[in-house]
Amino acid sequence: MYLTVVESFDAPALTATDERLRELGYQPGGHGELACDQGAAEALGLDPQTIAASVYFASEADARRFAEAYGPDVVGVAAVTVFCRD
Numbered sequence: 001m002y003l004t005v006v007e008s009f010d011a012p013a014l015t016a017t018d019e020r021l022r023e024l025g026y027q028p029g030g031h032g033e034l035a036c037d038q039g040a041a042e043a044l045g046l047d048p049q050t051i052a053a054s055v056y057f058a059s060e061a062d063a064r065r066f067a068e069a070y071g072p073d074v075v076g077v078a079a080v081t082v083f084c085r086d
Helices: 012-023 040-044 060-070
Strands: 002-006 030-033 051-054
Touching (some): 002 012
Antiparallel strands (some): 002 051
């Protein structure tokens, strides 16, 4: 699930998203280019070099439940293959 898209890794919106996730009891999934989550850019209709804050779920149903609780700020939900993660 993608919660925030920004132009650079030092964008304050990334920190704000992480703080909100922690307040809700979730661990942030991380920040990175959509290209590192195979299928994300295509599903969201964004450039692969777009930087995003994400959180990952085991199922689409879990992600959609979280999206409803998180509110209208969710950028999108996509099934992806995660790579580029250290």
